[in-house]
Amino acid sequence: MNKTKEQNRAYWIANLKVISILLSIWLIVSFGFGILFSEYLNKVQFFGFKLGFWWAQQGAIYVFVILIFVYSFWMKRVDRQYGVSDI
Numbered sequence: 510m511n512k513t514k515e516q517n518r519a520y521w522i523a524n525l526k527v528i529s530i531l532l533s534i535w536l537i538v539s540f541g542f543g544i545l546f547s548e549y550l551n552k553v554q555f556f557g558f559k560l561g562f563w564w565a566q567q568g569a570i571y572v573f574v575i576l577i578f579v580y581s582f583w584m585k586r587v588d589r590q591y592g593v594s595d596i
Contacts, residue, residue, distance in 0.1 A: 520591040531576050539569040
């Protein structure tokens, strides 16, 4: 295997690592907090709403938007590290 194929493979593995971590966070927040743990979270009030309801309706959306910015920042670093950056 030449150096280019090895670099491409390492870049792809780094890309999959970023995606896997961020999707895991999204799964925990949306499915875990919004569905699985909602009964426990509903015992807490947040801005006048039950916390489980708030996570399902608003919190997961906020986390998703934050994850978009984290993905963009993180992938720019990975792109520069492997020399595939546009800049």
